[in-house]
Amino acid sequence: MLKSVADSYDLWLFAPKEPDWESRYLRGNTVVDTLDPREAMESAVRLAESVQIAGVLCYDEIRVPIAAIVAETLKLPCANVEGVRACRDKHLGREALAAAGVEQPASRAVASLEEAQEAARTTGFPVVLKPRALAASVGVVRADGPEAVEAAYSEASEAYFDEIPRDHAWVLVEEYLDGPEVSVESVCRDGRVTPMFVARKALGFAPHFEEVGHTVSADDPLLDDPAVRHVLQEAHTALGLGTLVTHTELRLTRNGPSLVEVNARLGGDLIPYVARLATGVDYGKVAADLAAGAEPDVTPVRTASAHIQFLYPEHDLDVTSLTVEDELPPGVHEVRLMVEPGRRLRLPPRDHVAGRYAYVVTTGASPEECAEALRAATPLIHLAGTPTG
Ligand SMILES: Nc1ncnc2c1ncn2[C@@H]1O[C@H](COP(=O)(O)OP(=O)(O)OP(=O)(O)O)[C@@H](O)[C@H]1O
Numbered sequence: 001m002l003k004s005v006a007d008s009y010d011l012w013l014f015a016p017k018e019p020d021w022e023s024r025y026l027r028g029n030t031v032v033d034t035l036d037p038r039e040a041m042e043s044a045v046r047l048a049e050s051v052q053i054a055g056v057l058c059y060d061e062i063r064v065p066i067a068a069i070v071a072e073t074l075k076l077p078c079a080n081v082e083g084v085r086a087c088r089d090k091h092l093g094r095e096a097l098a099a100a101g102v103e104q105p106a107s108r109a110v111a112s113l114e115e116a117q118e119a120a121r122t123t124g125f126p127v128v129l130k131p132r133a134l135a136a137s138v139g140v141v142r143a144d145g146p147e148a149v150e151a152a153y154s155e156a157s158e159a160y161f162d163e164i165p166r167d168h169a170w171v172l173v174e175e176y177l178d179g180p181e182v183s184v185e186s187v188c189r190d191g192r193v194t195p196m197f198v199a200r201k202a203l204g205f206a207p208h209f210e211e212v213g214h215t216v217s218a219d220d221p222l223l224d225d226p227a228v229r230h231v232l233q234e235a236h237t238a239l240g241l242g243t244l245v246t247h248t249e250l251r252l253t254r255n256g257p258s259l260v261e262v263n264a265r266l267g268g269d270l271i272p273y274v275a276r277l278a279t280g281v282d283y284g285k286v287a288a289d290l291a292a293g294a295e296p297d298v299t300p301v302r303t304a305s306a307h308i309q310f311l312y313p314e315h316d317l318d319v320t321s322l323t324v325e326d327e328l329p330p331g332v333h334e335v336r337l338m339v340e341p342g343r344r345l346r347l348p349p350r351d352h353v354a355g356r357y358a359y360v361v362t363t364g365a366s367p368e369e370c371a372e373a374l375r376a377a378t379p380l381i382h383l384a385g386t387p388t389g
Pocket residue numbers: 090105128130134135136137138140174175176177178181203209211249251260261
């Protein structure tokens with residue numbers, strides 16, 4: 001993303017520490033606590049006295065509200081602070097969406113195991129229990145019957161990120177949406193939504209919801225699906241989002257698309273990078289253009305498919321060696337080894353993204369071609385390790 005943005009704009013990084021690998025993309029930087037709105041705002045106002053700021057862009061889920069506050073303070077194009085807060089806080093988001101009648105699962109915030117059990121009984125099984133404001137599916141669990149609620153509640157209520165204050169009613173109990181999951185990356189300009197691409201999501205490690213792969217096809221028919229477009233627009237309107245790129249997760253249920261959540265940023269898991277291989281559009285630049293008030297061009301310049309698959313070991317282990325063969329089959333765009341010998345890998349839910357040891361990016365004329373290239377590539381990646389208890 002930094003590279004994409006730096007190709008068109010001068011970048012000034014606000015981060016809590018001095019830049020490292022980022023430096024080559026930066027014109028400057030400020031060391032600032034990016035979780036502290038006042039400090040971030042004051043630093044931005046000071047910077048604006050010497051540098052002309054065109055826009056504010058944030059790719060980190062936890063910090064998007066602070067970026068919105070800074071943009072609003074500087075009177076720059078803005079996602080709208082309240083809208084971003086409703087994306088970050090899943091309970092606030094559900095309330096805003098419910099008030100507008102947007103298609104979504106029943107959802108209740110609970111503050112005790114008893115309340116969770118009562119909410120699950122009223123909703124009907126299966127249900128999903130999840131923390132109110134985390135990310136990366138940490139602490140998100142399906143419970144298929146009353147006996148599973150206690151363990152699911154412990155997991156959801158004990159999950160935390162150091163960066164996020166815990167508060168009352170930390171857990172949501174939701175109706176389980178049955179059906180394939182997709183994410184839709186959209187441009188939202190003054191509240192008007194244009195979907196850019198769809199990623200089909202592969203999940204693993206049930207009853208958890210670990211994201212293990214994503215496939216993007218430039219000509220995915222869902223892009224023109226009236227029900228998908230309708231729920232996207234209604235959701236953005238209900239949340240009160242202004243000008244930004246969003247990542248919306250939907251489940252395609254028997255009754256049509258239903259909303260998991262809207263994130264006020266580009267998708268993670270390298271989804272925009274994979275999508276760029278499928279469509280030829282640079283989504284990092286799109287996000288920067290929007291932040292700077294320009295109208296981005298989101299028309300695909302190629303019609304292909306691309307896929308990313310994350311690899312996890314079969315069981316928890318300490319890595320002793322990890323290698324990839326030199327000759328990779330056609331259709332394999334990239335294999336990236338993500339850990340070094342000595343690292344301990346623990347499967348979800350003990351670890352999430354930290355349990356991955358590699359990713360494989362494949363391209364082709366269709367999702368099937370991408371899958372074929374992946375099948376050919378995985379035996380060429382060799383992981384060895386000592387199983388842990
Ligand atoms: N009500 C639901 N019905 C079915 N599946 C759900 C529901 N809520 C969450 N999930 C599943 O759990 C995943 C993670 O939930 P959610 O997106 O709310 O949490 P998150 O921590 O923000 O996740 P991420 O950062 O991975 O997007 C979803 O992508 C979806 O697969």
